[in-house]
Amino acid sequence: MKTKTFLTKLTKWEYWPTYMFYVPIIPYFLYRALRAGHLVFYLATNPGIKYSGNGTESKYKTILLIPEKHRPRTIFVPTGEKFDIVKTTIENEGISFPLIAKPDVGFRGFLVQKIDTIEELRKYLNKYDVDVIIQEFIDYKNECGILYSRIPGESRGQITSVTLKKFLTVTGDGSSNLSELILNDERACVYYDYLKAIHKEHMNTILDKNEEEVISVIGNHARGTQFINGNHLIDEELTTMLDALNKQIEGWFYGRLDIKYDTFEKVKNGQDFKILEINGIIAEPTHIYDPTTGATYFGALRSLKKHWGIISKIAIANHKNKNVGYPKILPYLKDIAWLRTYSKKLKRLNK
Numbered sequence: 001m002k003t004k005t006f007l008t009k010l011t012k013w014e015y016w017p018t019y020m021f022y023v024p025i026i027p028y029f030l031y032r033a034l035r036a037g038h039l040v041f042y043l044a045t046n047p048g049i050k051y052s053g054n055g056t057e058s059k060y061k062t063i064l065l066i067p068e069k070h071r072p073r074t075i076f077v078p079t080g081e082k083f084d085i086v087k088t089t090i091e092n093e094g095i096s097f098p099l100i101a102k103p104d105v106g107f108r109g110f111l112v113q114k115i116d117t118i119e120e121l122r123k124y125l126n127k128y129d130v131d132v133i134i135q136e137f138i139d140y141k142n143e144c145g146i147l148y149s150r151i152p153g154e155s156r157g158q159i160t161s162v163t164l165k166k167f168l169t170v171t172g173d174g175s176s177n178l179s180e181l182i183l184n185d186e187r188a189c190v191y192y193d194y195l196k197a198i199h200k201e202h203m204n205t206i207l208d209k210n211e212e213e214v215i216s217v218i219g220n221h222a223r224g225t226q227f228i229n230g231n232h233l234i235d236e237e238l239t240t241m242l243d244a245l246n247k248q249i250e251g252w253f254y255g256r257l258d259i260k261y262d263t264f265e266k267v268k269n270g271q272d273f274k275i276l277e278i279n280g281i282i283a284e285p286t287h288i289y290d291p292t293t294g295a296t297y298f299g300a301l302r303s304l305k306k307h308w309g310i311i312s313k314i315a316i317a318n319h320k321n322k323n324v325g326y327p328k329i330l331p332y333l334k335d336i337a338w339l340r341t342y343s344k345k346l347k348r349l350n351k
Contacts, residue, residue, distance in 0.1 A: 002283065014227075014289040015295040020297075025305050032312045036319075037146050040332055042308075044315040044324040046280045048251015051332065053280010053314075056339050058104050058299040062278050068142045068249045070275045076104060078127050085123055086134070095136045103346060104131040105339075109220030110346040115200070121196040128349055140260040143167075143228060144267075145248045147285050149254040152317045157243055159234045160307065161256070161285030168195075168216040168224030172207025178215075188215065191224040213272045229290040237268045244270070249278070253314045265274035281311055 013020075033039050049062055060076040077086055079320040080171050090099075101124050102112040111128055114137060115121050125132070143165040150157030168188055170181040182188040182195055195215055196203060207213060216224045233322065261273035285307055288300040318324035 012291060013300075014291050016297075020025065021300060021304060024301055025308065029308060032308065036040060036312065036316055038326045040329055042311050042315045043325050043327045043332065044318045045254050045311050046252050048249070048320060049278070049280050049325045051280075051327065051335065053278070053282060054336075055107055055282050056105060056335050057280065059102070059106065059277060060104050062280075063133070063135075063275075065249050065252065065278065066275045067245070069099060070245070071273050072138055074274065075133045075134050077125065077134060079131050081125075083125065085165055086121075086125065087118065090134060095134065098137045100135045100137055101125075102135070103128075103133055104133050105111075106346065107341065107343070109218050109223040110175050110350045112218050112220065112223070114217055130346070130349070135276070138260040138276070140262050140273065142262070142264070143225075143258070143260045143276075144258045144264075145227075145258050145286050146238075146242065147283060147307075148246060149314060150243070150246055151314055152253060152322055155243070157239070159239055159242060160310070161287045162230035162233050162238075163286040163290075164228040164230040166226040166228055167214045168226070169212055169214050170207070172209055172211040172213070174209035177204045177206050178213070181207065181239045182215070187226065188224060191216070194223065212253065227286045227289045227296070229287040229293045231287055232322055233264060235268075241268055241270050252278060252280075253318070254283070254311055255280045256286070 028246060031118075033041060042053065043052050048065060050057040053062070058076075060074060060183065062073060063074050073093050075086075075089050075093055075095070077089075096149070097118070098114050098116045100112065101115050101121065103110065106112065111130070113124060116123060121134075126314050143166070144162040146159060146163070147161035148159050168190055168191065170178070170185050172181065178182070178199060179196070182192055188195065198214065204333055254281040258276045258279065259267065259273050260276060261267045263272070266272040288295055288303045315324075
């Protein structure tokens, strides 16, 4: 199984490590920084989000920027909070089970879990000593990521990526148990250890022939979700809706909205969808990871370079026209050092 997983990750570039996508564009980034006259000029892109959403920002504080109509019920739970207080707050906010728990500062789906009972929640909070947010589970059947940007001072923005998300699913054959189905699935086998942990009580369950089971509902590539290029859905109506929404989110000019929705037509009309997260400058045009459309590794690099060009234009416009200051480098580097230590902790806890 380890050999099969290794070969899959080696031969399919969508699984390659992050540095394979960002090290090649460092020269371009340095060129942009030289032109701007400041090493961390890009941190002026989203003044409403800490460091423009570089990964150290609080998900809870960022969620509060979203208009209430499109915001899931969410509470913040600091490390060590008494469980009785958590339980009361959940009830007061009208959050029911199942629900989603995840770190307040997090990435790559680490420690993101769907929780079905109060006892599961107690175990989760006792196990992980990090600040978390608890969010109502949005049961819309579809999820997508929309990458939007707007140059400050301009009335219209642009959508440069729509990614449809297909949750990891296996199909029964009437004789194989869940463990065997996962191991025999080209995609699911890559995530076997993670899936074994969340389905440990059901790994011996045999699925009926042609019975489909969604085995991960976390819309993250690191949790098995397949990213599908949905750029054909970009049109005037969708852009107009995002323009109106963008102007309701103060200090946000670039990033990806992760959305759960009923139908895409309703999204265009501004109806029946919830924004799970706003991702800032580290947001990627995730459609580039669709392996079914002839996408290539070098094409992905070109797309990432293009989007860093957009970030650069927004940051410089904010600095010159809106007096958004560039952060001091030393405090920022201390924050990055903290993130490095914290990310190692999340990876360790995630095992």
